[in-house]
Amino acid sequence: MLEPVQEIPADATPSENSGLPRVTLMGVGKGGIAIVSQIKLPDVPLHTIAADTSCSDLDAVTIPACTKIQLGPKSLRGFGAGLQAKSGEKAAKESEKKIAEALAGTDLLLLVTALGRGTGSGASPVIAKIAQDAGIPVVCFATNPFSDEGKHFTEQAAVAAEKLSEQSNAFVLVDNEVIAQVTDSNQAFDAVFKTAVYWIERSVVVCCSMIFSAQTETRLDFSVFKSIFPVPGTRTLFAVGSASGENAFQDALDDLFRCPFLQAASAATHADTLAIRVCAGRAPSMQEMETVSKGIQERFGGEERTISNFAVLPGLEDTIEVCVLGADDVRATRRRRERTVAAPQKGQSVLTSQFSQTDDEEDELPLIDSHGSLFASGKKQLYEGIDLDTPTFRRRRIKLQEELDARRKRVSRS
Ligand SMILES: Nc1nc2c(ncn2[C@@H]2O[C@H](COP(=O)(O)OP(=O)(O)OP(=O)(O)O)[C@@H](O)[C@H]2O)c(=O)[nH]1
Ligand SMILES: [Mg+2]
Known part of the structure; x- marks a missing residue:
């Protein structure tokens, strides 16, 4: 097994405005x-x-x-x-x-x-x-x-x-x-x-x-990293692979496809958004990056957004490490969570934490091009000035917790 190579700067101290998360x-x-x-x-x-x-x-x-x-x-x-x-x-x-x-x-x-x-x-x-x-x-x-x-x-x-x-x-x-x-x-x-x-x-x-x-x-950017997994409850795609030698890029890809994470029943086999990270001892060529990106997209999707980037870690020498991350069913999960909020059943316990998860950040997913640059922060689908992606309870500014507390009181009185 290959030792993971470290390449983290000693001065990377997260602070208020360092751009680095804690x-x-x-x-x-x-x-x-x-x-x-x-x-x-x-x-x-x-x-x-x-x-x-x-x-x-x-x-x-x-x-x-x-x-x-x-x-x-x-x-x-x-x-x-x-x-x-x-x-x-x-x-x-x-x-x-x-x-x-x-x-x-x-x-x-x-x-x-x-x-x-x-x-x-x-x-x-x-x-x-x-x-x-x-x-x-x-x-x-x-x-x-x-x-x-x-x-x-x-x-x-x-x-x-x-x-x-x-x-x-x-x-x-x-x-x-x-x-x-x-x-x-x-x-x-x-x-x-x-x-x-x-x-x-x-x-x-x-x-x-x-x-x-x-x-x-x-x-x-940390905001981009977070946007790969924007909402809790989705299925996760996460795999790593590595290889050395003449065909290292293709072999690393094949190794990634065999990653044991992918064999867990709970793992996603597809993701709309994919983040691909390649680490190599030298800067990869366009063709090598394409081999990796294409191979991963053919297998896992990434139709909506694919963020590919690489890091040169001289310590890796001729070894290539490839990682893919992504989330499946982001939209469906969001809708499911919103439905849970909107329609609590009589006698059903409602997890208050689920309300806080439909926050502005989730609605305004950054759109990212294949090179990882941010060119917009959320594309609104407007109909007569109304953002259709914003859930009704939000548009109507309903305070969910208060509404549910009031509902619970009404139910317990009746
Ligand atoms: N093979 C192996 N499995 C381990 C080892 N330690 C923990 N595990 C796995 O981890 C599971 C949880 O064990 P622990 O982490 O000891 O349990 P715990 O969460 O501390 O729970 P309690 O001791 O009951 O409070 C086990 O069922 C094993 O599957 C280890 O040293 N070797
Ligand atoms: Mg224990």
């Missing part, structure tokens, strides 16, 4: 924290958080400058969630204030968790929702348990994955079972977990490289 990398539960602690990003200005219900596991965390959060100190007293997602969920809710405080000022949350047992499965969706409620986009990487861990864990993981994908702008699942199938069974027992860490590490490195790249001209 990014938080957060590990939840023992497995999530174990993955985060193995991600090597020495010069990246990331804030790191480790959250767990188990005090002994938290004490063992040695990540430098890491904020540790003990989840549910009252309900669980540091003993762990006892493999029960319900307990992990309750613990995270109890610690909501602490989590929100630790996330204050964050512009992007990279959430990492290992699903199956109590804390990762129960607490991670609550944490993602707290971030969403605070307007922080969430990119979540999660591992799925092995089927031989038993039904209890696979079911908890499935429920958690569903909730996480609803609350995350991008949700990337690494299925341990899929990785196990391609891992030599003679390897050490933890080889699969190491492979999962490897893929997640590469993905985090690529996201950071897009945002913080030392070559400022190849950085994506």
Whole structure:
């Protein structure tokens, strides 16, 4: 396996007007924290958080400058969630204030968790929702348990994955079972977990490289990065591939098509908007970039917008790294979320956080040409002066929370 190459500038310090976002990398539960602690990003200005219900596991965390959060100190007293997602969920809710405080000022949350047992499965969706409620986009990487861990864990993981994908702008699942199938069974027992860490590490490195790249001209504006995954609840396309040698571009592309993220049932196989990142030891030729872009578009779409860019990392020498990111069904997801808001059923619980997700930013997606330049910020479909893309409740300036509270009162009186 190739070592991910670092190329983040030491002076990339996010501040009020630096143009750089504050990014938080957060590990939840023992497995999530174990993955985060193995991600090597020495010069990246990331804030790191480790959250767990188990005090002994938290004490063992040695990540430098890491904020540790003990989840549910009252309900669980540091003993762990006892493999029960319900307990992990309750613990995270109890610690909501602490989590929100630790996330204050964050512009992007990279959430990492290992699903199956109590804390990762129960607490991670609550944490993602707290971030969403605070307007922080969430990119979540999660591992799925092995089927031989038993039904209890696979079911908890499935429920958690569903909730996480609803609350995350991008949700990337690494299925341990899929990785196990391609891992030599003679390897050490933890080889699969190491492979999962490897893929997640590469993905985090690529996201950071897009945002913080030392070559400022190849950085994506953070607003552009966010526009790739504009709305929570979409299916995510995320894959990385690499290769060296004579046919490195084509081989890296083929490697990307085999990326285990794509084999998860929850992964998108198509995206209207695609972001392609190529990292190479030298500037690629037009033809080489075209090979990558065409190959990716033929496979995954990107009809509406394809943002391609590259970074030259001399340390890569003759190795090429390719990454593709995208979201499927953005419009359909937006409509679905708006319908949930507009028509709550009698007796149905309504997640107030869903209202805040249809904000102005989502309506005004930047339009981006294939070279990544921003040439407009939102194309309105006007009919008699009315923007048809703006939902009716917004056009009529209905304050949803107040309207729903009033409705609830009317229902409870009748
Ligand atoms: N192969 C492997 N899998 C691991 C390892 N650690 C965690 N996992 C995976 O992660 C899942 C969750 O385990 P943990 O992270 O220990 O659980 P937790 O979220 O802390 O939950 P509780 O301990 O119940 O509070 C497991 O079901 C495994 O699939 C490891 O070292 N090796
Ligand atoms: Mg644990």
